[in-house]
Amino acid sequence: MNPWLIGVPAAATIAGSAIAFGAVAPGSQLFGETICHTASPDQLAITFDDGPNPVITPKLLDLLDRYGAKATFFVIGRFVIDCPALTRDIAARGHLLANHTQTHPNLFWMAPSAVRDELKLCQGALQDATSSDAKYFRPPYGFRNPWVVRAARELGMQTVMWTLLPGDWRARSTEWLAERMLPIAQHVQSSVAHTTGDVLCLHDGAHRALGGDRSRTLDALQYWLPRWRDLGLKFVTISEAVSLPAR
Numbered sequence: 001m002n003p004w005l006i007g008v009p010a011a012a013t014i015a016g017s018a019i020a021f022g023a024v025a026p027g028s029q030l031f032g033e034t035i036c037h038t039a040s041p042d043q044l045a046i047t048f049d050d051g052p053n054p055v056i057t058p059k060l061l062d063l064l065d066r067y068g069a070k071a072t073f074f075v076i077g078r079f080v081i082d083c084p085a086l087t088r089d090i091a092a093r094g095h096l097l098a099n100h101t102q103t104h105p106n107l108f109w110m111a112p113s114a115v116r117d118e119l120k121l122c123q124g125a126l127q128d129a130t131s132s133d134a135k136y137f138r139p140p141y142g143f144r145n146p147w148v149v150r151a152a153r154e155l156g157m158q159t160v161m162w163t164l165l166p167g168d169w170r171a172r173s174t175e176w177l178a179e180r181m182l183p184i185a186q187h188v189q190s191s192v193a194h195t196t197g198d199v200l201c202l203h204d205g206a207h208r209a210l211g212g213d214r215s216r217t218l219d220a221l222q223y224w225l226p227r228w229r230d231l232g233l234k235f236v237t238i239s240e241a242v243s244l245p246a247r
């Protein structure tokens with residue numbers, strides 16, 4: 001049991017619900033301030049988790065280049081160590097590298113020192129590969145606890161969640177995935193005035209091993225990028241696009 005859960009027996013059910021919400025809901029600020037949208041409705045922040053991946057990331061970089069799209073890559077430190085040149089290429093082509101821990105554990109169950117180690121090791125891998133630290137962090141599976149966001153902040157990083165998580169790791173068709181990405185276009189076309197824009201969470205890798213097949217992610221993006229561009233969306237990195245949520 002996590003030490004901070006001890007001592008809440010009477011309200012366990014209510015507290016449990018609140019904790020579950022705070023731990024996983026992308027917009028929740030319960031466990032610390034997180035970035036979960038862009039500052040303007042015409043800005044779309046496309047983000048990729050679980051790379052770099054030598055099978056997919058180079059093709060993805062070419063695809064993004066075709067549309068002048070800049071994106072944010074939340075990389076896993078141990079894959080950065082395996083693929084330093086590819087990691088450098090991501091940055092050299094104008095994208096933003098960000099921290100997604102060293103080994104992709106569920107941080108919710110980990111003690112503060114272990115959380116800090118996971119974040120720090122990934123920072124070290126990025127520093128070795130690119131000579132710079134990440135300024136943004138995304139927890140694996142989106143799981144936070146009271147010290148995850150703080151640990152990131154102490155290492156100079158803001159925590160980033162998302163507005164849309166289409167589930168591109170599922171073994172479904174490209175059509176299914178493309179359909180799950182429809183809300184982005186719907187937001188732009190909606191008659192309801194939006195004041196913020198989307199942060200889309202996709203995956204160019206698979207956290208268990210290098211070489212995961214994310215070709216359907218590429219295909220769905222190939223479908224949407226020209227359509228989003230024609231709708232007037234600008235593709236920006238997290239650092240270009242975010243403002244902290246209203247408190």
Ligand SMILES: [Zn+2]
Pocket residue numbers: 049050100104139140141207
């Ligand atoms: Zn991940």
